[in-house]
Amino acid sequence: MVTLTRTPGDSASGPRLAPAAVTAAVVAFVVIGVQQSLYGPAIPALRAAHDISAGAAGAALSVHFLGAVLGVLALPRSRRRGIADGTFLAAALALIASGCVGFLLAPGWPLALTAAFVAGVGFGGIDGGVNQVFTEIYTGDGGGHGMLNLLHGCFGVGAIAGPVAIGLLPGYGWAFVACAVGSVIVLPVLLGIRTGRVADPRRAGRRVLSLLGLALIGFFVLHVGLETGAGGWETTHLISTGLTASAAATATSGFWFAFTAVRFAVVPLCRRFPPRTIVIACTVMTPVAAVATLSHPLAPWAYGLLGVAVGPLFPTGLAWLGQLRPELIPTVVAVSMLGGVAFPPALGLAVESFGPGAVPWGLVGVALTTVATLALITGLASRPGPNR
Known part of the structure; x- marks a missing residue:
């Protein structure tokens, strides 16, 4: 075939x-x-x-x-x-x-x-x-x-x-x-797939662990951590705000539905906007949504907004990565899983120490760190040179 x-x-x-x-x-x-x-x-x-x-x-x-x-x-x-x-x-x-x-x-x-x-x-x-x-x-x-x-x-x-x-x-x-x-x-x-891909010798010699490479890896680890942390601890946090267990679980389902649906919704936008623009817009939205989870009345809706913000980051970020450092794709896909391994247990420790109210504050901290990392990436990506 x-x-x-x-x-x-x-x-x-x-x-x-x-x-x-x-x-x-x-x-x-x-x-x-x-x-x-x-x-x-x-x-x-x-x-x-x-x-x-x-x-x-x-x-x-x-x-x-x-x-x-x-x-x-x-x-x-x-x-x-x-x-x-x-x-x-x-x-x-x-x-x-x-x-x-x-x-x-x-x-x-x-x-x-x-x-x-x-x-x-x-x-x-x-x-x-x-x-x-x-x-x-x-x-x-x-x-x-x-x-x-x-x-x-x-x-x-x-x-x-x-x-x-x-x-x-x-x-x-x-x-x-x-x-x-x-x-x-x-x-x-x-x-039967034969991509015919040939390694680019100009890229092959790049140091994988350059500052830009590390920043890109960090960005993926952070937003995957934000995704899994929110999905894993949303129910616990919402119950502490007064919602019933059933309502909190339904809201968590809403987070994952928004997270999935936005990936389909963004497809037509990809013809008009480059991956860099979509990544920046979604990343900037994450701390706004995370801060809104601090408000008890807004929290269920804010988690849905956070799902909308985080949903396109991984696939669109991969497309941007393919333009900046394609040789990093396997490393990023593998290492990004550390965000899902490390951040939910870290939030769990915070909940044990400070109560469920620590969940939104943890999300705010990671979202702001993700924005800062993105700012570093955009600055480094604009510099000339093979080892940026």
Whole structure:
């Protein structure tokens, strides 16, 4: 199957993925969105099936993310060895399918965790690999960052659908089976991807850890931390403001809905505004929304606004990164996960020490730090020189 097409404008904009390949990549992102969201809702069933504690059951998600980091970082090594991107992506889907099935069939919890790790490696391979391919192919095109927002919006759809599926299906295992089946279905299509990407020798010699590189990495870690911190602690904070547990949970769902919906909504804007403009506008909005969460009456709506502000940052930021330092994409995708690992527990410690009122103050602090980091990036990016 041919997965690259050329149009009369290719001399200026480069090759494009064929519609079948784009569809397969989008479906793969829905699959990994579902996959990531399954472990938490499955905890009660996992505890009963394996006779384990809640903490042990929660280790599945930690192991998943550990594997994901390795999967993301495997892409540069794969390319250095001359392995085609399609082969890499197909292998990642095979790991997801085998890991999901192994997780269900494992006779004991240690083997189940091993399977979760395998599936996590596949998750990271798809996350890093598809992001890399889409960034390289579409970033040079005006509005091409809309493709990244579309892609990540579909990831959000999967993340929303996963818990719903566990609630509707007769057992949690069916949702994992669906991930495996979806992976197998799109595997042959992604196997045929040939991007023809050749390393740019002018970029290859750049120091990854230049000041600009560090600032870019820091920016992604911060806004992912803001995203996961708000989503993880919003319910706790809103209950402390007087909302019922049900109303607070509904408001938290609203945050994730806004976070996902805005990625689709911003797609048409990407034809009019470059990624830098959208990133700056959304980042400046984050401290405004975070400060508004300090007001009890405004807090539920402010979290929704924060979801709108944060939603486009990762995909649009990747498009901007592809223009500034494309060699950093695998590193950024992997290291940005640290924001999700570190910031929610840090907020938890603050809540233990100062109460739920610490949540909005923590969000304000991270949002302001993100704005400051963005200011540093824009200043450094405007400087000439290969090691900026």
